[in-house]
Amino acid sequence: MPNFIPFLRPNLVNVEKYINLLQEIDQTNIYSNYGPINTKFEQVILSDYFHNRGSVTTVNNATSGLILAISESKRKNARYAIMPSFTFAATPLAAIWSGLTPYFLEVSPGSWSLDEKLVENALQELGDEVAVVVPYATFGSAIDLTYYNSLQERGIPVVVDAAASFGTNHINGQFGIDFSGSIVFSFHATKAFPVGEGGLVYSSNTELVRKIRMAGNFGFDENRSSISLGLNSKMTEYTAAIGIATLEHFSEKVKIRQEIYKWYKQLAEGKLLSKGWGLQETQGSIAHQFMPMLCPKELRNNDIVQYLLEKGIQARTYFSPACHQQELFISCPKGDLSFSEDIASRIISLPLWEGMKYSDVEYIIESLNKVE
Numbered sequence: 001m002p003n004f005i006p007f008l009r010p011n012l013v014n015v016e017k018y019i020n021l022l023q024e025i026d027q028t029n030i031y032s033n034y035g036p037i038n039t040k041f042e043q044v045i046l047s048d049y050f051h052n053r054g055s056v057t058t059v060n061n062a063t064s065g066l067i068l069a070i071s072e073s074k075r076k077n078a079r080y081a082i083m084p085s086f087t088f089a090a091t092p093l094a095a096i097w098s099g100l101t102p103y104f105l106e107v108s109p110g111s112w113s114l115d116e117k118l119v120e121n122a123l124q125e126l127g128d129e130v131a132v133v134v135p136y137a138t139f140g141s142a143i144d145l146t147y148y149n150s151l152q153e154r155g156i157p158v159v160v161d162a163a164a165s166f167g168t169n170h171i172n173g174q175f176g177i178d179f180s181g182s183i184v185f186s187f188h189a190t191k192a193f194p195v196g197e198g199g200l201v202y203s204s205n206t207e208l209v210r211k212i213r214m215a216g217n218f219g220f221d222e223n224r225s226s227i228s229l230g231l232n233s234k235m236t237e238y239t240a241a242i243g244i245a246t247l248e249h250f251s252e253k254v255k256i257r258q259e260i261y262k263w264y265k266q267l268a269e270g271k272l273l274s275k276g277w278g279l280q281e282t283q284g285s286i287a288h289q290f291m292p293m294l295c296p297k298e299l300r301n302n303d304i305v306q307y308l309l310e311k312g313i314q315a316r317t318y319f320s321p322a323c324h325q326q327e328l329f330i331s332c333p334k335g336d337l338s339f340s341e342d343i344a345s346r347i348i349s350l351p352l353w354e355g356m357k358y359s360d361v362e363y364i365i366e367s368l369n370k371v372e
């Protein structure tokens, strides 16, 4: 038995790989404000991941990115941000900071992502009161954006919380490419593309990204006169340096993570799935952040996390409680959320990090197999 398997072991690129960029910063004395290293970072991402179609802007974290994207695209005089309850608290928090009220809807049982039919029903019912729709690409999975594209065309803005989906490929390449709403990625240390704190907003709509970037710089126009409700979301040159160095090793990191995911899946497909355990139905080739699983209905995730800890395995229960069960969001309007509540009591996030061995995964699955 291994001594202790942590849930995550963030593994940022080693300083040797970007020391030359740090020395450049010492030379230029430019530390922030979309300096040369940030510009390079954005250019490489735009060309290598988005084939130079549309625009990107870096942000200091995905939460700022969500606030800016929601604020800059929301319909005026409307109140609601439609979103799943099964997401991280940053999604509804961003809506509230943008002056909106989260409106929680149910996720689909297979994908654990916002149920489009329910979105459509809510749009029919709420009409002009809907300011924005904020789906979440759950746990780094891709989601089909066809329906959300049609919403954009109908004049209903869409901001996708794709926090864990940078490096996830779908039909046309990087998830989100060519989407005319906003796609918001996180580069937090715990995500697959880690720089510490950071993020990125992409849209095929260059004008929208320009507005988001302007709002992220105090809402200043060319004359340094605030023209929108801005904030400071700028990424430092130091962080951008880590970003550039991370890009060089990223595809390797993703491959390792996919391999570990495959081990989990193969080992779980034997016994566990026949005993009522569940896996997410995913789309695309995913840059996995961790390994989410549902325990059988008659069990409780918190008991299993405790049991695993006794076995030396650290697990989590992302995202439990669901947002609508958290104090701040309890009074937000919502649809029927019985599946979200079910999943919140069954979701278990298992360790997945570069450096995990096959025997670690075997040990984790064996331990789960012994749960009564």
Ligand SMILES: *Cc1c(COP(=O)(O)O)cnc(C)c1O
Pocket: 061, 062, 063, 064, 087, 088, 090, 091, 136, 161, 163, 164, 185, 186, 187, 188, 198, 199
């Ligand atoms: C990580 C995460 C965020 C927040 O990202 P930060 O960069 O830490 O602000 C938002 N939404 C979801 C779903 C996340 O997983």
